[in-house]
Each structure stands twice: as C-alpha cells, then as structure tokens.
Amino acid sequence: xxxxxxxxxxxxxxxxxxxxxxxxxxxxxxxxxxxxxxxxxxxxxxxxxxxxxxxxxxxxxxxxxxxxxxxxxxxxxxxxxxxxxxxxxxxxxxxxxxxxxxxxxxxxxxxxxxxxxxxxxxxxxxxxxxxxxxxxxxxxxxxxxxxxxxxxxxxxxxxxxxxxxxxxxxxxxxxxxxxxxxxxxxxxxxxxxxxxxxxxxxxxxxxxxxxxxxxxxxxxxxxxxxxxxxxxxxxxxxxxxxxxxxxxxxxxxxxxxxxxxxxxxxxxxxxxxxxxxxxxxxxxxxxxxxxxxxxxxxxxxxxxxxxxxxxxxxxxxxxxxxxxxxxxxxxxxx
Amino acid sequence: xxxxxxxxxxxxxxxxxxxxxxxxxxxxxxxxxxxxxxxxxxxxxxxxxxxxxxxxxxxxxxxxxxxxxxxxxxxxxxxxxxxxxxxxxxxxxxxxxxxxxxxxxxxxxxxxxxxxxxxxxxxxxxxxxxxxxxxxxxxxxxxxxxxxxxxxxxxxxxxxxxxxxxxxxxxxxxxxxxxxxxxxxxxxxxxxxxxxxxxxxxxxxxxxxxxxxxxxxxxxxxxxxxxxxxxxxxxxxxxxxxxxxxxxxxxxxxxxxxxxxxxxxxxxxxxxxxxxxxxxxxxxxxxxxxxxxxxxxxxxxxxxxxxxxxxxxxxxxxxxxx
Amino acid sequence: xxxxxxxxxxxxxxxxxxxxxxxxxxxxxxxxxxxxxxxxxxxxxxxxxxxxxxxxxxxxxxxxxxxxxxxxxxxxxxxxxxxxxxxxxxxxxxxxxxxxxxxxxxxxxxxxxxxxxxxxxxxxxxxxxxxxxxxxxxxxxxxxxxxxxxxxxxxxxxxxxxxxxxxxxxxxxxxxxxxxxxxxxxxxxxxxxxxxxxxxxxxxxxxxxxxxxxxxxxxxxxxxxxxxxxxxxxxxxxxxxxxxxxxxxxxxxxxxxxxxxxxxxxxxxxxxxxxxxxxxxxxxxxxxxxxxxxxxxxxxxxxxxxxxxxxxxxxxxxxxxxxxxxxxx
Numbered sequence: 001x002x003x004x005x006x007x008x009x010x011x012x013x014x015x016x017x018x019x020x021x022x023x024x025x026x027x028x029x030x031x032x033x034x035x036x037x038x039x040x041x042x043x044x045x046x047x048x049x050x051x052x053x054x055x056x057x058x059x060x061x062x063x064x065x066x067x068x069x070x071x072x073x074x075x076x077x078x079x080x081x082x083x084x085x086x087x088x089x090x091x092x093x094x095x096x097x098x099x100x101x102x103x104x105x106x107x108x109x110x111x112x113x114x115x116x117x118x119x120x121x122x123x124x125x126x127x128x129x130x131x132x133x134x135x136x137x138x139x140x141x142x143x144x145x146x147x148x149x150x151x152x153x154x155x156x157x158x159x160x161x162x163x164x165x166x167x168x169x170x171x172x173x174x175x176x177x178x179x180x181x182x183x184x185x186x187x188x189x190x191x192x193x194x195x196x197x198x199x200x201x202x203x204x205x206x207x208x209x210x211x212x213x214x215x216x217x218x219x220x221x222x223x224x225x226x227x228x229x230x231x232x233x234x235x236x237x238x239x240x241x242x243x244x245x246x247x248x249x250x251x252x253x254x255x256x257x258x259x260x261x262x263x264x265x266x267x268x269x270x271x272x273x274x275x276x277x278x279x280x281x282x283x284x285x286x287x288x289x290x291x292x293x294x295x296x297x298x299x300x301x302x303x304x305x306x307x308x309x310x311x312x313x314x315x316x317x318x319x320x321x322x323x324x325x326x327x328x329x330x331x332x333x334x
Numbered sequence: 335x336x337x338x339x340x341x342x343x344x345x346x347x348x349x350x351x352x353x354x355x356x357x358x359x360x361x362x363x364x365x366x367x368x369x370x371x372x373x374x375x376x377x378x379x380x381x382x383x384x385x386x387x388x389x390x391x392x393x394x395x396x397x398x399x400x401x402x403x404x405x406x407x408x409x410x411x412x413x414x415x416x417x418x419x420x421x422x423x424x425x426x427x428x429x430x431x432x433x434x435x436x437x438x439x440x441x442x443x444x445x446x447x448x449x450x451x452x453x454x455x456x457x458x459x460x461x462x463x464x465x466x467x468x469x470x471x472x473x474x475x476x477x478x479x480x481x482x483x484x485x486x487x488x489x490x491x492x493x494x495x496x497x498x499x500x501x502x503x504x505x506x507x508x509x510x511x512x513x514x515x516x517x518x519x520x521x522x523x524x525x526x527x528x529x530x531x532x533x534x535x536x537x538x539x540x541x542x543x544x545x546x547x548x549x550x551x552x553x554x555x556x557x558x559x560x561x562x563x564x565x566x567x568x569x570x571x572x573x574x575x576x577x578x579x580x581x582x583x584x585x586x587x588x589x590x591x592x593x594x595x596x597x598x599x600x601x602x603x604x605x606x607x608x609x610x611x612x613x614x615x616x617x618x619x620x621x622x623x624x625x626x627x628x629x630x631x632x633x634x635x636x637x638x639x640x641x642x643x644x645x646x647x648x649x650x651x652x653x654x655x656x
Numbered sequence: 657x658x659x660x661x662x663x664x665x666x667x668x669x670x671x672x673x674x675x676x677x678x679x680x681x682x683x684x685x686x687x688x689x690x691x692x693x694x695x696x697x698x699x700x701x702x703x704x705x706x707x708x709x710x711x712x713x714x715x716x717x718x719x720x721x722x723x724x725x726x727x728x729x730x731x732x733x734x735x736x737x738x739x740x741x742x743x744x745x746x747x748x749x750x751x752x753x754x755x756x757x758x759x760x761x762x763x764x765x766x767x768x769x770x771x772x773x774x775x776x777x778x779x780x781x782x783x784x785x786x787x788x789x790x791x792x793x794x795x796x797x798x799x800x801x802x803x804x805x806x807x808x809x810x811x812x813x814x815x816x817x818x819x820x821x822x823x824x825x826x827x828x829x830x831x832x833x834x835x836x837x838x839x840x841x842x843x844x845x846x847x848x849x850x851x852x853x854x855x856x857x858x859x860x861x862x863x864x865x866x867x868x869x870x871x872x873x874x875x876x877x878x879x880x881x882x883x884x885x886x887x888x889x890x891x892x893x894x895x896x897x898x899x900x901x902x903x904x905x906x907x908x909x910x911x912x913x914x915x916x917x918x919x920x921x922x923x924x925x926x927x928x929x930x931x932x933x934x935x936x937x938x939x940x941x942x943x944x945x946x947x948x949x950x951x952x953x954x955x956x957x958x959x960x961x962x963x964x965x966x967x968x969x970x971x972x973x974x975x976x977x978x979x980x981x982x983x984x985x
Contacts, residue, residue, distance in 0.1 A: 237746070238747060240746035241773070329764060493932060521700055523915055526915035526916075527928045530925045551918065556917075594852065596913060597877055598901050599901075600920075607846045610847065
C-alpha cells in the first residue's frame with residue numbers, strides 16, 4: 001500500500017506537467033492581446049510594445065512557459081493583470097468558497113443519491129423505483145442555470161424562505177479565518193452567522209448537486225441490482241439475516257466500487273463545473289473568479305485558476321484510487 | 335498399430351506474473367511443464383486431471399491457440415511450431431477443436447448453417463452450392479435435420495448445440511479433433527447421446543481424438559489410452575484398460591478411488607487426499623505430488639522423478655517404480 | 657424408523673413469466689426423517705433446486721411462487737409462513753449450502769465476520785464466545801489454521817476450503833435439516849470426496865438430516881439412505897438407495913443409471929434416452945416421460961400415472977396393476 005502510494009504519486013508528476021503545458025498552450029492560442037485590454041484600444045504601438053516587454057509577453061513561448069513553471073514550483077502563481085496583486089493569495093478565498101459549496105453539494109448528492117439508488121434497487125419495479133428513476137432522469141437532463149433560476153424564483157422571491165445571492169449578508173458579513181465560512185463562524189462562536197451561511201448555501205448547493213445526485217442514484221441502482229442477485233446475498237438470507245441489514249451492510253459494500261468512481265469524477269466536475277451556478281447565485285468562487293478574468297483577458301489568473309481546478313481534480317481521483325482497497329480486499333496494490 | 339500421427343515433445347507453457355517494483359517478473363506460473371505424448375491415427379487419447387492441471391492449455395497449444403513457451407508438436411512429420419502464420423492456418427484444417435460450453439462457442443447472431451459453413455469458407459472449400467449441400471449432410475450426420483440450418487443457436491438445447499459444434503469441427507474433414515470437456519456441461523441422458531455420436535463418427539471417418547475431461551468414467555468409456563495430469567505434468571500414461579484396472583501412480587489411485595460410483599453395493603476404499611492442489615506458481619520441489627502423496631518417501635521431496643516405461647507399456651513418473 | 661422432521665405434501669411452485677405460468681415443481685411429496693440423508697436427483701430443469709428454495713422460503717419472488725401444497729417442519733406448516741418466522745428458522749433449524757462455493761461467500765467480508773454473523777443471528781454470545789465457537793466450527797469441518805482463517809477473505813481460500821466454510825456456517829446453529837444443493841458439482845473429484853466424507857461424518861455425529869440435491873447418481877449411491885428421482889417437476893420414483901439402483905422401476909431412472917459410463921468396465925456404446933427433457937408445462941396429457949419412454953403403452957399417452965407403491969414408489973403404469981408383467985419379462 002505504501003509503495004503503491006509512492007508509485008502513484010510519482011506517476012502524478014508527468015500528469016501535472018502535461019496539465020500545465022496544455023493550460024499554457026490553450027491560453028496562448030486564444031486570440032486577443034492583454035496589453036490591448038489593459039491600455040485600451042487607442043493605445044500607441046510603442047506603449048503596447050513596452051507593456052508586452054514588462055509582462056514578458058515578447059519572449060518566445062518556451063521561455064514564458066519555463067518562467068511560468070518555475071513560478072508554480074516556488075508557490076508563485078504570478079500577478080493578476082487586473083488587480084496587480086499576487087494570484088496565490090488572491091485565489092484562496094475564491095477557492096475556499098468553491099470548495100465549501102462543492103463539499104456541501106456532494107454530501108447532499110451522496111446521501112440522497114445512494115439512498116434513492118438503494119431503495120430503487122431493493123424495491124425494483126415498484127412505484128418508489130419508478131418515481132426515483134424518473135426524478136433521476138429529470139435531474140440529469142435539467143440545465144443547471146434553469147434549475148437555479150427556478151429555485152431563486154420559488155424559494156427566494158415568492159416564498160422568501162432563503163437568500164438567493166452570495167455567501168453571506170452584506171450587513172452581517174463573516175470575518176474570515178480559513179475562508180471556509182461554516183468553519184469560520186463556528187471558530188468565532190457565531191452560531192447565528194453559521195445558520196445564516198448555511199441558508200445561503202442551500203439553494204446553490206441543491207442546484208449544483210442535482211446532476212451528481214441523479215448520476216449517483218442511477219449508478220447505485222444498477223450496481224446494487226447486480227449485487228442483490230448474487231449468490232452470497234442468497235447465503236445471507238439463508239442464514240436468517242434481515243433484508244435491511246443485507247442491503248445496507250452486505251450489498252452496499254460490494255456495490256460501492258463503481259459508486260465511488262462516480263463520486264470521484266463528479267466531485268472533480270463539481271469543483272470545475274461550478275461556474276454556471278456561481279454566476280447565477282453570485283457565489284464568489286473560483287468559477288466566478290475565472291469568468292471575470294476571461295472577460296478581462298487576465299491570462300495569469302485564467303491559467304492559475306484552471307490549473308488549481310485541474311490539480312484538485314487529479315488529486316480527488318488519486319484519493320478515490322486509494323480508497324478502492326478499503327472497500328474491496330481483492331484489490332491488491334502493487 | 336500405425337505410427338504416431340501427432341507427437342508432442344516437452345511442451346511447456348509458462349506465464350510470467352509481473353509485480354513488485356517497476357513491473358519486474360516476480361514469479362512464473364508453470365501451467366504446462368514438459369508434457370510429451372503421441373497419438374496414433376484413429377485412436378482416442380484421453381487426458382484427465384483436476385482443474386488447473388494444464389490439460390486444457392495443452393489442448394489449446396496443440397492448435398497453437400495458445401503459443402507454447404517451449405516444445406515440439408510434430409504432426410504428419412512436420413513440426414507445426416515452425417510453421418508460418420499462413421501455413422499454420424492451413425494446418426488447422428486438419429486439427430479441429432470442440433469446446434466445453436456449446437453456447438459460448440457459437441456466435442448467437444449467425445444461423446447454424448452459417449456457423450457450420452464458415453470453416454469451409456475460410457479454407458476455400460467448394461462453391462456455395464456444394465457447401466450448402468455439405469452443411470445439410472453434416473447436420474444429418476450429427477443427428478440433426480437439414481431444416482435446422484436456418485435456425486439460430488439459442489433455439490437449440492445444450493446437447494443439440496454440442497452437436498452443432500461437432501458438425502462445425504467436421505466440416506473441413508479434419509484428421510484430429512481436440513475435444514475439451516465436450517460433455518461436462520450436459521446432463522447425463524444427453525451426455526451419453528453425444529458420447530455415442532463421437533464414437534460413431536470416429537469409426538466412420540477414422541478420426542483421431544484427443545479427449546480432455548475431468549470425468550474419469552467418461553474418459554474411460556471413450557479412450558484407448560489415457561494420460562493423467564497433475565500440476566502441469568503427466569504423471570501416468572497407458573492403455574486405458576491397464577490404467578483403470580491397475581493404477582500405479584499414487585495420484586491416479588487416489589483420483590480413481592475418489593469417483594463416486596453409481597452403485598450402492600460397491601464401496602470403494604477411498605483414498606482421501608489431504609489439502610488442495612498447490613499453486614502452479616509455487617510447485618513443491620522434487621515430485622510435485624509429494625506433499626499430498628500418502629506413500630511419499632524421502633527422495634520424493636528432493637528429486638524430480640523421470641518419466642519411465644514399465645513392462646506393461648505404461649509410462650509413469652514416480653520414484654516407487656524406479 | 658424415527659419421526660419425519662420435514663414433510664412436503666403436494667408442493668407446487670410456479671414461475672409467472674411473460675409467457676404465462678411455468679410449473680417448475682408440480683405436486684411433489686416426500687419426507688425426511690431425523691438423521692437421514694435423502695437424495696433428490698434429477699437433470700437440469702427437473703425442479704430439484706426450486707424445491708429446496710421453496711422449503712427455505714428463498715424463491716426469487718416475483719416471479720416464483722408456491723401455488724399449492726404444504727411444507728411441514730416439525731408439524732408446523734411453513735409453506736406460507738411470515739418472513740419473520742422464516743428468518744428464525746433459516747440458519748437455525750433449516751440450513752442450506754449451495755453449488756458455487758466461489759460466489760456464495762461475500763467477497764468483501766472476512767471469513768470470521770461471516771461465520772460469526774451466522775452464529776450471532778440465532779444465539780446471544782459474547783465476542784469471545786463467538787470467536788471460540790467459530791474456531792471450533794472451522795476445526796469441525798477440517799480446516800487447518802482455524803484461528804488465522806477468521807481474518808482472511810474468501811478469495812484467499814481454495815474452492816474446497818470455501819465449501820468447508822459454507823458447511824461450517826450452515827452447521828453453526830446445529831440445524832435439524834441441512835439442504836445441500838449440488839454442494840460438490842463445482843469441485844474437483846478429489847475435493848468432492850473430501851467434502852462428501854465430511855458431510856457423512858457430520859450427519860453421523862450431529863444427526864442433522866441432509867437433503868442432498870444433485871444430478872450425480874454416483875454421489876447419491878455413495879452417501880444417501882433414500883432417493884427421490886425427479887423428472888419434469890414431479891417425483892417419478894422414490895425408495896431406498898438399494899431399491900433405486902438395484903431394482904429401478906421407472907424407465908427414466910433405469911435409463912439414467914444405464915447411460916452413465918462405467919468406471920470399471922467398457923461398453924461399446926452407451927444406453928441413451930432419446931430426445932430431451934420437455935419444457936415445463938408443455939405436456940398436458942398422459943405421462944410426462946411418455947415421449948421418451950421405450951416401454952410406452954397406449955394408456956401412457958392418455959392417463960397420468962400416480963406415484964404409487966409401498967416404500968418403493970414409482971410413477972409408472974408398468975408397475976401398477978397388470979401392466980408390470982406384460983412388458984417386463
């Protein structure tokens with residue numbers, strides 16, 4: 001297991017290197033000149049030229065790439081063209097917002113998705129099964145922005161139950177420590193603010209969780225159906241075990257590997273795919289951060305933002321790989 | 335007796351298992367470890383053994399469906415190990431195979447007629463009309479009817495599917511048929527029908543069979559000579575009459591005594607072997623059977639016994655008969 | 657003879673499919689006495705496995721359903737017992753082992769977890785007692801290194817060892833009846849001999865009655881006291897092992913015995929039963945075996961024979977009334 005972990009970590013190096021190269025290449029393939037954006041369309045060629053030089057944009061691409069890579073390795077993600085402050089420190093509050101939102105959404109998706117899938121499989125072809133699977137089908141087909149708008153219209157505007165925008169109230173804003181507000185409010189002992197933050201999380205989290213919930217539910221169902229037909233489930237019944245135990249203890253552990261894979265992939269997608277949700281709900285996460293940077297052609301920010309997301313994606317799946325062995329003793333790590 | 339039609343010499347199949355750091359070969363599974371035998375024209379050689387003993391791998395290597403690691407396969411005085419891919423394809427016309435699972439080995443999307451015709455197309459035999467006539471002839475030969483050609487495999491029972499498999503094997507008029515557990519998936523009443531069919535066909539076409547099975551009674555019924563395999567090696571090989579009435583190798587004895595005989599009046603003196611067959615990746619030193627052998631001697635754990643011929647013509651590898 | 661511990665009367669089990677009702681078990685009667693080994697033998701599709709699942713209340717439902725008859729365990733009709741009642745019986749009074757030792761154990765739990773669960777479900781024991789009992793059971797079924805095995809997973813064991821674990825699990829609560837559904841079919845012959853030996857030994861020591869369901873007449877001949885032969889959902893012959901093998905009455909039984917190749921002698925060709933097993937429910941009139949029978953008479957095509965006889969029973973007109981002497985000389 002230890003050797004395997006080391007080996008896998010070493011194998012991550014080329015993956016991550018390739019990632020930086022691709023990110024770098026894509027950004028530079030996009031037409032448009034950042035100097036032009038900064039200086040405005042009326043800038044003189046001399047001004048553009050000198051700004052390009054000071055930003056290092058007149059160097060050959062590989063020189064730019066290596067200086068970029070060197071920066072990453074020393075923890076320097078560059079400076080935002082827009083705000084002129086270091087990205088490394090600027091990006092964290094945004095990342096924390098995204099992580100918090102994705103985490104809550106994923107907890108919701110895993111809990112609801114797995115249970116819906118289990119019940120569907122257990123009571124196959126029942127009314128419950130059909131209902132759950134139709135909901136799941138709607139869930140995967142529903143565009144997130146549409147669902148978000150519906151939620152805002154229903155729960156914020158009509159019913160006025162929940163806030164529709166942002167992470168906290170402007171007049172009652174959270175004093176950040178870690179920038180994960182749920183934790184910060186608890187650290188500061190502000191339970192009233194904890195509740196306020198949680199209320200802000202509900203709508204965007206549900207919007208974000210819809211597709212993963214549906215996918216997890218469908219995967220759980222098909223995986224469980226397979227397992228419930230197996231001989232060892234029959235053995236467990238022959239021992240006189242209760243069905244609810246058989247399903248949740250015996251069958252679930254066996255059915256979990258494909259579910260885990262889906263959870264891993266979906267977590268990665270959530271982190272990167274939150275742009276739409278964040279835009280609709282005014283959520284100051286990485287998605288929104290990158291979205292704004294794109295409008296401003298803030299190359300260093302776009303690069304770093306994408307890189308951070310890709311990095312998290314790779315790490316999540318790495319962790320999932322290690323978790324497999326926990327659920328299936330037959331998986332041997334070599 | 336005529337001379338050997340097919341001769342196998344020191345056939346081996348090793349599978350390296352990769353593992354450890356940087357995918358080095360950490361161990362070698364000796365699936366088949368030096369098997370030699372010959373088959374005469376028109377006879378049936380049975381190969382018995384328990385699962386994992388290498389009997390199926392041996393059968394497949396003769397057709398080079400599995401590429402042997404080492405050894406010679408001499409068929410009609412040619413070493414088919416040296417044949418090019420093209421020549422090998424031609425040689426396969428003379429050696430055909432029947433498989434255990436008659437369902438898995440028939441393409442469910444093809445009609446039975448097409449399945450039987452296909453080997454003839456591959457080997458460019460006859461024109462379309464002649465082939466169709468031959469398909470009908472073959473179907474009747476194996477106890478089915480001409481109109482069955484239009485049907486699909488799933489419309490047949492297990493026994494009928496095995497007949498289709500036999501018809502397909504016969505289509506190219508082979509000299510040798512390798513039958514790998516051809517009746518083990520069938521019920522007793524159907525099994526006897528297929529066994530009788532195989533015997534009839536052998537007489538009719540002077541076929542040579544290599545009959546691989548785990549069921550000792552079935553093998554005795556059909557075979558002229560029988561080889562017993564254990565852990566990738568032949569331990570005893572002789573005329574089936576001799577082998578079954580007077581087994582000499584302790585493993586053969588145990589194997590035969592373990593068969594439950596369908597007669598309550600015969601109480602066999604069962605030799606119950608301890609434990610399981612060891613992994614072919616870690617075969618015991620010396621004689622590979624010594625750790626389970628009820629009559630093992632000191633030498634058995636040290637020296638590997640050689641294959642030798644006894645007076646009655648049987649070949650055996652056991653230190654008891656040195 | 658001792659009291660019947662399990663008695664099946666007129667059991668009918670059907671599968672309800674898109675093509676209508678398929679009668680897999682079509683009215684069978686048999687009983688098992690305490691300490692006895694009863695063999696139920698037949699070819700695939702004869703309904704022998706469905707019979708065992710019906711007794712255990714483990715039919716896949718839907719589509720399977722008991723549509724008639726009774727199953728008495730110690731006089732109590734359990735054919736339509738509540739699930740909670742069946743849970744108490746399963747494992748504790750009636751235990752079962754299956755054909756596939758490779759897949760019958762849960763791959764992601766240790767042997768110990770699975771074995772202890774079987775014990776705990778019907779007994780209140782402390783953790784220490786559970787471990788002691790498990791080790792004792794594993795030793796009982798002849799497994800070496802019992803204590804270490806508890807922490808191992810099924811894939812680390814060979815097929816024979818897994819079937820021993822299954823037997824240990826089945827025997828864990830000292831059941832009165834053990835149903836063994838093709839317990840050795842997936843095993844090699846030398847391992848089969850070990851397992852059969854073990855089962856006979858356990859039967860002698862614990863007096864657990866065994867219902868041995870198998871297609872292998874050899875297994876039946878070597879270990880059973882009485883045999884019921886099934887064909888197309890019905891019992892066609894029943895009697896002691898000697899009755900069945902030495903004086904088979906039903907042509908199907910006789911044909912089965914004759915079509916097995918002999919280990920001790922060589923025949924030129926084997927006896928065969930022509931044709932193949934009919935689809936369940938496809939023969940509506942006359943004897944189910946009539947289309948394949950070489951002694952078929954006119955009345956076999958029209959009337960369905962009953963299972964008649966005293967001790968040695970058969971479902972054949974040849975042995976009922978005057979027909980017997982006419983055909984068999």
